[in-house]
Amino acid sequence: MSILGVRLDEPGRSVLLTGNEAVARGALEAGIGYASSYPGSPSAEVLGVLAELAGERGFYAEWSVNEKVALEGAAAASFAGLRAICVMKADGLNVALDTLTALSESGTKAGLVVVVSDDPGGHSSVKEEDSRYLGKVAHLVILEPADPQEARDMTVAAFGLSEQLRAPVMLRCVTRVCHAGGNVVLGALPPGPAGRPHFGRQERYITFVAFHGLQEQRLAQARAIGENWPFNAYLGPPEPEILVITAGPGFLYAREAVEVLGLGDRVGILKLGMSWPLPEKFLLRHLKSASKVLFVEEVEPFHEENVGYLVACHLEEVHPLAIYGKKSRHVAGPQGPGLGEIDVDAVIRALAALAGVPHETRSSDYGREARQLVKKMPDRELGFCAGCPHRASFWALKTAIALDGREAVVLGDIGCYTLGLTRSGYFLMQTVHAMGSGVGIADGLGKLGRFGFDQPVIALVGDSTFYHAAVPALINARYNRSRFLLVVLDNETTAMTGHQPHPGMGVTALGEKVPALSVEEVAGALGVPVTVHDPYDVRGTVEVVYRLLRQDGVRVLVLRRTCALVSARERKPRVYVDPERCVGDACGCHRFCSRVFGCPASIWDAARGRAKVDEAVCNGCGVCATLCPQGAIVVEEVG
Amino acid sequence: MSGGPDDLARKVLQPGQCAGCGLCLDLCPYLQVVEEKVVMIHPCGLKEGDCYRVCPRTPTDWEDMDRSVFGAARADHVLGHHREILFARATAPEIAAAGQYGGVVSALIAFALGRGEVRGAVLTAGAPGEMPRPALAENPEEALACAGSKYSAAPSLRALHEAARRGLEPVAVVGRPCQVLAVRKLQRARGLEAHHLAGRKVAWVTGLFCFWALDPAFYAFLRAKTGDARILRVDFSPDSLLVHTDRGLLSEPVDKVRGFVRPACRECFDPTSEFADVAVGSTEYDEAWNTLVVRSERGEALLRAAREAGVIEVKPYPPERLPLLRTAVLNKKLRTLEAQAARGESSHLQLSEGYRRALTGRDQP
């Protein structure tokens, strides 16, 4: 259904939406005036959809340079009386946290909903943060939808709640909500953002420690609301023996587990739609009747700890009660308790153990069968796409570093190029932390010369990441006379999250053409020398990197070449191996193209003993042709 | 004697024994060069490699080489195979003027290219006093543009692979003695399906006399000495470095540059390109002429044709100078044997006892 469903003006109609689309729909129904985000999985599509609809629905949407800036923009809209939504992944919350903790103290005006997507298991993240802890630190109300319908419903509700409390409300979604598809019953769409924004001369939004008490008052108010809030619900017999406390998709797993085990008369499920603050009375009421409580949640034992504390405070009322979950190791995914995602099986195992009913979630032969299957499964490593300019850049870097001969240190961070730490990037990258952190670490290393540190330092950063978080580190480095080479791997888009625009591109989220702000303009303005080169010219790149490695001070090299997935839409030459020229294993290259350079389109034709280009996978960059020692690869322009 | 890239790294590259000939460079994507330093950027993982087979600094049976190039054992253990030793020079004044000495090398190459005997020549280009680079000349003018000696280890043989890739054949090669040996090893290597083609395309090899090449740091030294002056020509007399500039001649004792001598050259056994078809050097006293050693039948035929065409003129080698040349070469060989013994590494030289005795026991074969 996708965007068609999100924009459909048919209240009551049920359409298939993903969780991300449902959040976007909720925001439309709430009549937002401002939407901002920095792209991050698993929630990148929320703003993607909103940006497409902003024009027709008359609100503003923006891909901001980072999450902090995105949040500040959304806060401004709220202060001026426009409802605003700000979307980020868990890692982005860390970036925005300073502002967010302040906003909850200063308070807001029109509804401000902060959508934070957690990625249990780190499908597309380097960490699996449970952002509820940070929401709690920020004294925020945290809502947790379990499915797309709730994602829509809670988004709408969150705006009302935010206005009632005059504080931001956090909507925590996990991957299995963001990316799951489900039927969503639509509500009505308002005509557009109401009223003209205004920031009254007498209005104040001040962060001041004296307002801490106010934050606590707001939480108390929210707790009271939560006691009778429809999203905090109980399902099961009036006096269950086992109480499952859960939120998010854990609720769906728990419901299924109870059904599978036929424990409907012994087990009750308490679903928390508001994970913070806790509806204490509601919880205690149900805890009293149970003798065992099981916590089902992703990733960390957030409820377990907070409800556990509540239980401790009310021991006499709830005694006897045993607590199960992550700490007891009953709820554990394949990687262990508190690690990665959980699933129905994990909940079935836990419940079966607690209820003392025998249940095998898998056939006893499962292990053997799985191993047999796995043997047949090809080993697929993470790697750059065919034609990815990063592969060429990394090969050039590897070469230049070897030619330089000193022990260069290569620092990286977050983006497609993080794969530089794998075989695909020839294992070059030595540090990975947060957006732009490679630059900050390079800055630090580059100042250790006074202690005799003489290794060349290279920081790698993507173009989008450059704008996001590299600039302050670059200023620091230039001012404090650090020495390193900053290589900006500029593929002219935010490739990893789906090609969202950034300030270097000359187009906004709304599709407006604006003057681009290039990396060289920014770095140049800082007084840092900048060189720009095309990484597809591997030989030339090697020379440039080699030369720059031998220079002093902070210097920037922009390796610019459009992401192959973008450029292949416009131009894709046919690349193939001339079987007459390729000499197969008689060549000294030992299958360079398929085995070492490692483009997924370069394959080995075992029957013919020759290299081959898988033309279905190839994106036509032609870099392999420039590196083949036999000149056996042909690049042919087509059409 | 076989080996792979690991052996090449261990025996040649790491101990500084690479002569910088450039032949291994385009055999694979893993051997690369910067500032005349060859670096292995990635271990390809093969146990046996073409790089190891063709490298002039991997173990080489010297006498076997004689047999495979000239079809016979050598009679002269110091100077190698030679049919004639002459003084020679180019007759064309522009070639004689451009050449380092008599311009014999350039004249022969230009002649062969002009007559279509070869379609390309593997040469070494570069302005005087600047780092040279491999060059593939396709006509006499391009060949002439490469005249003049560049005193560092340019990886000229890269151009041989380029010629093969471009299907340019046959080609002539001009090189330092190490480069001549490399080409010969390539030509006779078996199992080099991919690359012996490049070797087969070589019509003949002109070798230079060469007692050492310098590290490219020499060019920075030159710059520092000459300042803003434009360097017109760099030359060595037996005891001096001579730099001709637009502001006059600068001279430095040769000892000032000895520190720049490439370590590998200290263990070179062949200062006169013993496996070339013809070898060309200075006369050590008359700049207008070259010493020309005609070694093979092919070399002899080439010279004959060039003389008939009036491109080269020759005169007899002064008999009283021959002992000087012989002593210089012998001493170089003996120094190398000593240096290798001192380093204690297994030598790349595989010499029979008979050869060793012939060298060390008598100085006249």
Ligand SMILES: Cc1cc2nc3c(=O)[nH]c(=O)nc-3n(C[C@H](O)[C@H](O)[C@H](O)COP(=O)(O)OP(=O)(O)OC[C@H]3O[C@@H](n4cnc5c(N)ncnc54)[C@H](O)[C@@H]3O)c2cc1C
């Ligand atoms: C590094 C080096 C050291 C030398 N040492 C001696 C020595 O000690 N005693 C001696 O008698 N002669 C020596 N020579 C040879 C001498 O300098 C002349 O090159 C030779 O006499 C030919 O003279 P020509 O006038 O015929 O040369 P030209 O007609 O000027 O032709 C010279 C040719 O040499 C090639 N060439 C130039 N530089 C290099 C290089 N670095 N590597 C490979 N090829 C190159 C060019 O391609 C050109 O074709 C040396 C040459 C070099 C390059």
Ligand code: SF4
């Ligand atoms: S041209 Fe070569 S490097 Fe580029 S995508 Fe195709 S196979 Fe890969």
